[in-house]
Amino acid sequence: MPWTDNLEHLLKETLTPRQYEILIYLGKEAQSLGMKAYIVGGIVRDIMLGRESLDLDVVVEGNAVDFLKSINQEGCHISLHERYKTGSLIFSDGMKVDVATARREFYEYPLAQPRVSSDSLKHDLYRRDFTINAMAVSITPDSWGTLIDYFGGRRDLNKKTLKVLHNLSFVEDPTRVIRGIRLEQRLNFHLEDNTLRLLHSCLKGGLLARLSGYRLRSELELTMQEKAPFPALKRMAELGVWDILFPGLRIGKTAVRTIRRLSAFLARISRDFPDFRGYEWLAFLAALAIESHETVQFAILDRLSLAPRERDIMVQSLDGLRAAEQDLGGRTLVKNSEIYGYLREISPVTALFWSAATERWRVRRRILSYLTRLYRTKSHLTGRDLIEMGYRGGPQIGEILSQLRDRCLNEELTTLEEEVAWIKNNFPLELRQTKRH
Ligand code: ATP
Known part of the structure; x- marks a missing residue:
């Protein structure tokens, strides 16, 4: 029997009124179709930790596509993936909910794409990465707020522990190594002893090194997009993950200083700065590679299958640093309009990287004044x-x-x-x- 409890009060306290309203609506819809619906995964974890969560992930016992087709809300956009029996709802105010059919996955061999079959909630939760991510809360009215915890997620949350659900977890999906480290550092938890042992054997077994460029890149991108990526990047170094992913990568004091400054500067500039266009993680990647040999730097670009635009940003960042220091540190580019003219030609991500990587205060000050002020300057007249x-x-x-x-x-x-x-x-x-x- 799962550990059950009622989280009604926590739902009310932690969800935004809009999230709450949408879940009540979806729960009623599911019940009217004779289905059961749950919120699952990260949102349940975050609710129990009293943290805000943006992603609403719903799982239904029944067909999610039928469920989604029954939604009839003005201005609500529905997209369906009939084959996977999943879909999403985007409400008129932009609120997004992903809906999936409770499913079971089979891995025929390590690193294979899983085969999927419809199944009960328990199996759906069993395929997840860590116990704290494998809980559900019912949103159907007859059991609104009931926590469903088959694998000790609540116990591990209390112990601040990350624990895999079974011993083959990292073998089935080595991206969980990076997910685990990211979550451990974000929540200030620790990987439970057996989980840590399994993680080490996954690293030793070379499975992480065989991940596709695309999957590896997505995990690294997510890690570098964390509010404070430094602890996770450092932990990856401690556990030897970087040595396996990018042999020859040298992370010394300059890399560490640059990464720390990047976080601080980004907090000042805001990640919402429109012209980073989601590429700011590349500044962290460049920082990580700053002390490594050029051949290692190029190997990283290849290993992550970066798109041409992303490669350009990386190459410009790493290769252009010395020249930028000369140009921006001297007495030729002094006026604001000259600094603007110089930096306007390069990606703001590269400028951000240079500002963090340089030890020359004048260069840093000029770039930061560009990113925080000059960049946005416009005349009154249009x-x-x-x-x-x-x-x-x-x-x-x-x-x-x-x-x-x-x-x-x-x-x-x-x-x-x-x-x-x-x-x-x-x-x-x-x-x-x-x-x-
Ligand atoms: P975040 O706050 O970083 O978004 P999250 O836990 O919500 O954290 P998602 O990537 O949105 O992360 O995944 C949602 C849920 O899907 C997870 O909580 C977990 O239950 C499951 N999940 C995601 N990736 C994996 C994976 N590689 N293996 C197993 N389960 C996964």
């Missing part, structure tokens, strides 16, 4: 305003705007009135005669 003022659309407007921005960057112009006056003085009136009617 292209549309210039057309209104009588300038011809096209390259001329671009040129005027660029000169205008430079003066704003250098704080020579600060108000709208000053901008208008500057334009009138500097761009001859006759150019404004061509206003279209």
Whole structure:
């Protein structure tokens, strides 16, 4: 029998009102179809730890596709994967819920893609990585809030322990090694003794080294996207994971300092900085490789099958550091507009990396001022305003705007009135005669 308990009060306290409302709705829908529905995995763990969780993962005992097709909410977008009997809902306010059919997986051999068959909740939970991720909470009204814990997840949560569900877990899926380390460090838990022993034998057995580039990259990307990636990256070093993944990788003081600074700077700039475009993890990857030989650096790019754009960012970051230090550390690029002009040409991720990797305070200060301030500087006047003022659309407007921005960057112009006056003085009136009617 599973360990059961009622988490009704915790659901209320930890979920946002919107999450709560959606789960009540989905539970009722499931019950009306004679199905049972549960939230599962990370969200249950986070609720029990009192942590906020964004992902709503629901599992139904019954066919998730039939369940999803029955959802009838204004503005709710439903996508279905009939073959896998899964799908997702995106509500009109952007809230996303993944829904899956309770399923069982068979691994025919290590690292194989699992074969899937529909089955009960217990089997669904058994295929998961760690006991604390293998719990469910019912959301159907007749058992709303009931915790289902077959494998001691609650006990391990209390003990702050990460424990695999069975001895072949890492063999079936070696990505769990990285998942485990990530979670251990994020939650400040520890890998239970037997789990740690199994993890070591997975490393020794060479299974991690055989992971596909794509899967390895996804796990590393997720790890480097953590709010504070340093502890997990350090733990991977302690456990010898890097030696196996990237033979010859040298992680010394410079790499450590750069990684630590990256976290601090990112917190200042915010990961939501739109132009990182999700690539900021590459700054951490570059930091990790900063002290390694060029052949090792290229081997990493190949091993992770990085896309051309990602390779460019990595190469520019690692190869361009010395030149950037010279250019930005001297007396030739002094004005804000000059710093802007120089850095505008490179990826903001590379700029971020350089700011963390350099030991030259002037270079760092200039790059950080670019990322936090200059990057966003705009004139009050827009292209549309210039057309209104009588300038011809096209390259001329671009040129005027660029000169205008430079003066704003250098704080020579600060108000709208000053901008208008500057334009009138500097761009001859006759150019404004061509206003279209
Ligand atoms: P996070 O907060 O990092 O998103 P999470 O536990 O929700 O943590 P997901 O990657 O979203 O992580 O996975 C959701 C759930 O799916 C996990 O909690 C776990 O139960 C299961 N899971 C994910 N990846 C694996 C895996 N490789 N092997 C087994 N179970 C997995």
